[in-house]
Amino acid sequence: MQASSILKPISEQLQLVDDRLREFSESSELPSLKDLLIHVFDSSGKLARPALTLLTAGFHPNDGEKVITMATAVEMLHVATLVHDDTVDESDTRRGRVTVSSSWGQHTAVLLGDYVFAASATYVCSTGNIRVIKRFSETIMDLSRGQMQETANSRDIKNGMDDYLERIYFKTASLFSTSGESGAILSGASEPIVQSLKTYSEKIGLAFQVVDDVLDITGTPQEIGKPVGSDLLNGVITLPTIYAIEDSGCRKKVRLFLEDPSNTELHSEIVDMIKHSDVGERSYKYADQLVEEAKLSLQALEDNDCKRSLLDLADFIISRNN
C-alpha cells in the first residue's frame, strides 16, 4: 500500500491546502517575516493531519470550502508547534533543513511560532463554527501541556504507562483527534459519525506516536533523521523503555544512565539490549491493537473511497519506517 493511493480521493483538495499554505507564507508585507514563513512552510511534511481532516469530511455532502480552510489550519498549527519544539529542544535541523531557532535565533523562533499559532486560529475562526474553534484552542493547550509534562516527568522511571499515554495524547493524539473530528463536524455529519471519526483519529494518533517512539530505537539514523535512542538520551521515558525496565537488570542500567546522562557507553549498551529483546515486537503489538480499535470504530460508517482510505491509513501508520 502506498501513500498516494490513500490520498487519491482527496488529491485535488490536498493540492488546494498546499496552495493556501503557500499563499499564506507569501502574504506577509514584512520582508523578514515572509522569508521565515517561506522557509518553514517549504520544509513542511507529508500533510498527514490535513489529509485526515479531508478524509473525515467524506461522509456527508458538503461544498468543501470550510473543510479545506480547516485542513490548512491544522497543518499551520502543526508547523507552529514544530517551530517552538525545535526552540525548546535546541535542534539544529529538521528533515534536512536548518531550524529557525538555530539559524535565526531562539527569539525569532518564539515570535514566529506565536505568529503562525495565531494565524492558524484566524483560519479556524473563518469556518464560523464555535465548537471547532473551541476544540482547536484546547488542542493548542494540550500540545504545550504535553511538552511541559514530558519535561517535568523526564528522568523519572516511576512514571509508567498511564503517564506515557496521557503525554502522547496531549503531545500528538489531541491534534489528530481534532483534525478528524473537525472534518466530520464541518462536513455536517451526524453526531454518531462525528464521534466514530473522532475516536478513529485519536487512536491512530496514539499509534502514530507509539511507532515514532519504537523507531527512535529500532530505526537507522538515516531513517529517523536523528541519533538512535534520542528519547532516552534526553531523559524521555517512552513505551520501549517502559517495557524494557520490566527486566530488573535493564532497569538498573537505565536508572544509572538517567543519573549520569554523559555515560554514552551505557546508553549504547541499553539501546543494544532493547534492540535485541522482544520490546520492539511488544511495542508494535500495542500500536497494532490501537490501529485495530481505530478501524473498528469505523464499522458503522458507509463504505466509500474515504472509508477505504482511512482503513489503509491506519495500516500505513504501523508500516512506515520514518
Place this chain on the structure above:
Amino acid sequence: MQASSILKPISEQLQLVDDRLREFSESSELPSLKDLLIHVFDSSGKLARPALTLLTAGFHPNDGEKVITMATAVEMLHVATLVHDDTVDESDTRRGRVTVSSSWGQHTAVLLGDYVFAASATYVCSTGNIRVIKRFSETIMDLSRGQMQETANSRDIKNGMDDYLERIYFKTASLFSTSGESGAILSGASEPIVQSLKTYSEKIGLAFQVVDDVLDITGTPQEIGKPVGSDLLNGVITLPTIYAIEDSGCRKKVRLFLEDPSNTELHSEIVDMIKHSDVGERSYKYADQLVEEAKLSLQALEDNDCKRSLLDLADFIISRNN
C-alpha cells in the same frame, strides 16, 4: 485623579476578573505547571486592559457574564505576551519578580506562554461570539508581528514616524483596541457605539505606548524598573529618538552609537542630550493629542459613570510616571 476613582464603577467586576485569574492559575493538575501559573499571575499588573473591557461594556444593559470572561481573557493574553517578551528580551526581572525564562529557563517560558495564549483563546471562545474570537486571534498575530517588526527594524534610523506608529499599534494599541471593542460588542451595544469605543481604545493604546517610550528616557530607574534609555540601548528607535535626530549633531551621535552599542559613554551622552532638549515635551504633546482624539470619539455616547471613568482614564495615561 486616582486610579481607584476611575475603577469605581467596575470595582466589583474587576474583583471577579481577579478571582477568575486566580482560579485559572490554581486549576492545573500538573504541579510544575500550577507553580508557574501562580508565579506569573501573582505578579500581574494593574489590570488596565480588563478595566477597559469592563468600562466599554457600560453603554448597554447586559448581565456582565460574557464581559467578565472576555476581560479575564485579555489579561491572560497580556500575561502570555509578557512571558514570551521576557524570553525574547532575556529579562531577569519584571516588576521586582524573577521572570520565568531567567528562573525556569527559556524552554519552559516558551511552552508556558503557548499554554496561556491558548487558554486565553478558550475563554474568548466561551463567549460564543465569532466576531470577538476572530478579532482576538488577529490581535495575537499583531502582537507577535509588532515584536518581529521591532527586531527587524532596529538599529536603522531611516525608519521614521510611519514605521514607529505601525509598530506601536501592533505591539500595544491592537490589544487595547480589542479590549475596548469586545467589551462594547459583548454588551450588545449598537455598531456606532462599538466603533466609537474601538477608536477611543486604540488611541489611548497608542498614547500609552508613547508615554512608555518617553518615560524610558525621562523616568528614573526606580520609576520605570529598568535602566534609563533601554530602548536605544537595544537599538529600538522610539518617538523621543525620532524627534531628537532631527538635530544633525544628535543624529550623528545616534548613528555612531548604533554602529557600536558597547559605547556606554556615548549612550549616556545621547540620553542627557535628549533629557535637556524639548523632545520630552514634544513627545508628551503628541500623546496629549492622541488622548484628546480618544476623548473626542466618546462625544456621542450617553453621559454615565463609565463614560466619566473612560475620560479620566485617558488623562491618567498621560499623567502616570510608571
